[in-house]
Amino acid sequence: MRWGAGSISGDMTRTAVLALLARRGPLSRAQIAELLGMSPATITQSTKRLLAEGLLVQQAPRPSVAGRPSIPLALVPESAHAVGIQVAHEHVTGVISQLDAEVVHSFRRDFDPAAPRALATLTALIRAEIDELERRGLPLSGVGVAVPGIVEPETGTLRMSVRLGWTGLPLAARLRETLGVPVFVDNDISAVTAAERLYGPGADEADFLLAAIGQGIGLGMVLDGAPYRGAAGAAGEFGHMPVQTDGPPCACGNRGCLESSVSTEALLRDARAAGIVSGEADLDDLDAAARDGDRAAVELLEAAGTLLGRALAGVINLLGPTSVVVIGEITVLWHHLDGPLRRVLLEHLLPAVRETRIEVRPWDDQLIAVSAARVVLGAPLAAHRQKG
Template sequence: MQSTPPGRPVEAAFPAQTPAAAQIFTTVLSHGPLTRSGVADRTGLSAAAVTKAVRPLIEAGYLVEDTDDARRALGRPANPVRVDAGRALFIGVKATGDELIGVLTDLCCRIRVARHLPLTDPAPGAVLAALAGLVRELLTEAEGFGVPVLGLGLAVSGDVDRAEGVVRYSPFLEWRDVALAELATMTTGLPVTVENDVRALTVAEQWFGAGVGLDDFAVVTVGAGIGCGLVVHGQVVAGAHGVAGEIGHVAIDPAGPLCHCGNRGCVEAIAADAAILARVRETTGAAVTDTAEAVALAHRGHPGVREVYAAAGTAIGRGIATVANLLGPQRVIISGEGLAAYDLFAEQIRDTFAAYAFGSAARCDVQTRPLPFEEWARGAAATAIQSFIRSETGSDTHRQRLNGAAPRAQHAH
């Protein structure tokens, strides 16, 4: 399988080979166009360091300089630089229990093509075969743009070790210890980054969404599971064991329902879609099969169903307050497919958060941001862009370990 359009040479490594150069590029990516002095102000680097780093990026075509005659006429000769979005393409794929969602993005992570592919078998071999077909289709689409596809990002729920490229445990796919980056690299021929789906979405929000310009924020996702991505001091954090931000497994009711993790009363055991459906069926006696039916029952005023959603909102509010109390983020962004029911539990989330957030933590800006699954796939593409800029992927690290070499430093994981 080709990773570049026919007739194009294999792409060289990204020219930003130092952490400072990568920082400069990502600053322009998120905030540009910026003058060199503007980049220096935002990064805290010297003007000389910025000038030195920008030059090879312009020569390689990743940055372009806006030469505006009107700007010079107004006495502002400093030309801003911006990322050339069309310089390269990336693929992102989000895997759910029953579907692959794939996107082809440009270097600024704008979606150019999106595809959905049903999954009938969640076994790793079957998923890899489906992934190969989806990537092949997106690579064919990429040929029309005339620039190379430089990376593939895969977003999977659960415990994911990005540095090793391994899915330790994914409850919805029922995977354990799957070396996904290595397998996907062999299957597709592309450099592969594997990341937890919520952290991937958080990378996209940090660089291109509601987290741009914030040093400390969280993304809380509501739906099939309850997830949380954390940005602390400008870095997306995974923790020493890759499970930082698991607010879905914060136990808020020791006598509550049993969670799939083995504990009782976790936020996820009360507020995830499956938990809500089980409680709605128990409350109504009706064979409610999906969340749309449950939401419709609640909107028709069924008191028992509305109470189920109120309890879910209370649990989510407790989880968000826990994040605010521990980390003091500037903003919490609530997203996920569960927002279809947001009007049913928004009041409980807000009131519970206010009741349990300690002191100034209650000043945290809590926002809702409905995002379709294509945006989760875009998050996967964002991790591929991030790995390319920093010259690191899980599959690269794995190969280095096999060869006995020390892996490159892993930044912002």
């Protein structure tokens, strides 16, 4: 595993050890050193601190072929907890996650970011989770908050969120001040990408992309081993890639952005306008119409798959990742999008990147909240490092 500059953690060895043990289960110091490509001395020093803090425990020695018995080290799941929060434009999802990333409590509440006391409401929801931990006598490492929009990684300030309608909000600083605990605020897709880099199947890949497609469209990037955020966290606005002249108006104020044609909102809008589904319909209804062979539904989704494929081909040709992970509500419709998308990729990808894997994950509506908690657990220093 390579860890590039600009990583989310101030102590990369610590983060790497915790994430590896969460992924792989108990391992000896020698195995950890080998898998992380670090020196045994570095691992011995790092695990010594983690043992002293009670985050790790030594298991019974196992006989080893080399002669000396090996002592597996394991995470102590209940030794650390984080609250993970996803703020979306209609709801807030929250989880309490323990060190091994197991969720021990979760909630989902309707939320109106435009309400006059929206921030106070959000703070109260987080406070309730912290109280829940206190009631159970469990230690809190910090709170991770994931929001749609551009977040400065150094400060946790939300520069702009089209979805929430919030601009220039020092969210991490405000929450930290009111709650009195470490708070880490990040863009939602960046949080999922960072968690994927630490705990997911992508942990061993130095170059991968994460395309999140739902009501909005974002792109998480890990390039050369490190999350790529752009100047002040502004990278990854895949949804606002201009793909059509005179296309539909976009929430950003422009026209013809990718998001204005292939977000789940845009697809439902077009399906309603074409009389494919009724006003109350959701993605499952659109899926059913296409499965039943409704010609207009099939054509709509074929056009969406083609457009998405062309945009993705551009990004893959540009960045050369080994894989692209696709997440989000749109995966319900993937069955219809996959064919046209792959045809376009085959047509437009340069030979050097034709082997890029496209991996589609079933959508999990707790994923973003869980990822926010995981970032805090894996990189506890991330919360302390955000100053604002």
